[in-house]
Amino acid sequence: MAEGNGDATVKSEPINIKEEPTNSVERTEDYQKLIQLGLNEKVAAKLDEIYKTEKLVHADLDERALDALKEFPVEGALTVLKQFVDSNLEHVSNKSAYLCGVMKTYRQKSKAQGPAYPSNLGPDEEKLKAILDRTGFTLDVTTGQRKYGGPPPNWEGKQPGAGCEAFCGKIPKEMFEDELIPLFEKCGDIWDLRLMMDPMTGQNRGYAFITFTNEEGAREAVKQVSSKGLVDVIIYSSPDDRKKNRGFCFLEYETHKAASLAKRRLSSGRIKVWSCDVIVDWADPQEEPDREVMAKVKVLYARNLTQECTEEALKQAFEIYGKIERVKKIKDYAFIHFEERENALKAMENLNQTELCGSTIDVSLAKPPSDKKKKEEMLRAREKRMMDMMAQRGFPMFPPSMGMGHHRGGYMRGGMGGGRGAMGRGDYGKRKFEGGHQNQGDHKRRQTSTNWGSNPIPQQPLRSSRGAAGGGGYGYGGGYGSASDFYTDSYGAQW
Secondary structure (H helix, E strand, O other): OHHHHHHHHHHHHHHHHHHHHHHHOOOOHHHHHHHHOOOOHHHHHHHHHHHHHOOOOHHHOOHHHHHHHHHOOHHHHHHHHHHHHHOOOOOOOOHHHHHHHHHHHHHHHHHHHOOOOOOOOOOOHHHHHHHHHHHOOOEEEOOOEEEEEOOOOOOOOOOOOHHHEEEEOOOOOOOOHHHHHHHHHOOOOEEEEEEEEOOOOOOEEEEEEEEEOOHHHHHHHHHHHOOOOEEEEEEEEEOOEEEEEEEEEEEEEOOHHHHHHHHHHHOOOOOEEOOEEEEEEEOOOOOOOOHHHHOOOOEEEEEOOOOOOOHHHHHHHHHHHOOEEEEEEEOOEEEEEEOOHHHHHHHHHHHOOEEEOOEEEEEEEOEOOOOHHHHHHHHHHHHHHHHHHHHHOOOOOOOHHHOOOOOOOOOEOOOOOOOOOOOOOOOOOOOOOOOOOOOOOOOOOOOOOOOOOOOOOOOOOOOOOOEEEEEEOOOOOOOOOOHHHOOOOOOOOOO
């Protein structure tokens, strides 16, 4: 008897489950209309449930949307309707067209990468609502764009012309109107803002169009917002081939916060520059030498030298201004030692930004070196950071003997008020990854002298240390050389 009751219970369960949707769920009149139009019962039932939420009414769907749903596979149609109802439809004016866009995106995603799932990305609704309440503007959302405004409330003039529109590119994909509108409102009165959307991802396409009520607003937007937060981009070309850069650059930001945000995004591993991975690290802070020390310097630093520019050619060009003790050239830069400081200053004034051996050279006072022990610690810390970063991203590691801290000394380039001097080919300078490639030679040599005057380390002047530096390849060298090629100077501590 117990077994019989058990069997009866097992048999009755599936019957109750099957009958529940049809017998216990109340359907609206619209459900019968959907069935009469030829929609599948499950799809019609799902639409009927959506109607009850009042997010959508039957009158919102035109014949095109209903025909598309009818032709869709049942499981696909249910997924599309779920994505549709999970979306924020508050600012969608044409819900029928929006549903068609969702179906189109679903098809494209299914062909490209399998089943499509809804995206939870979007603006901060509270901030967006506050903006709309404050301005009285409307927001119209479709699968291809999000349009804010156009025209503004109580607008009586003509529609702004072409000169009133600004293009904004390189927008972070997760940014929406709640962040863009306050940014551009500072520039002028907005007529409308159109943020282009990618229906495949639910993110923006990285660009938008902002129309202002007058041309002054558009000009001010270009002036204020273009490269917002980024103060300067420093990139060097090869003196022998101006069309080629050296595989590294420096980005200087107006605040440490902006630089930190850029570093975090660039270090994610998802961003490539011309299909190349980038390695990002902080630029070394620049310690400016004391003015009293700089007042005694009589060594010049010349950069941007071509391969044809020899030490003899440099000597002939500089000795016109006074007696030279010696000249030492390393790759595309050199140090010129004068006997008298006055002669060095005269040569710097006359030869800076002049042409020598087919290239315009930069000449400045060489800076005395910083504390060698402190520099060693900085290099070791940077080496560890870079090794950890490359290991996480699958870069091949350097052999044990190829430590990026291996270096020899050299004069620091650039003097007080000399501005930024050029970096070498990635193997020297204040802001660099001290690695180079694995084919570097002479990598085991290392200076052990504690005489900082004899072995100063080359440095690259920088006005601010709040920048993030990015370089390609295994280091900033880009294949041009190694940290072992630093110039070992034996001039002594007499400046």
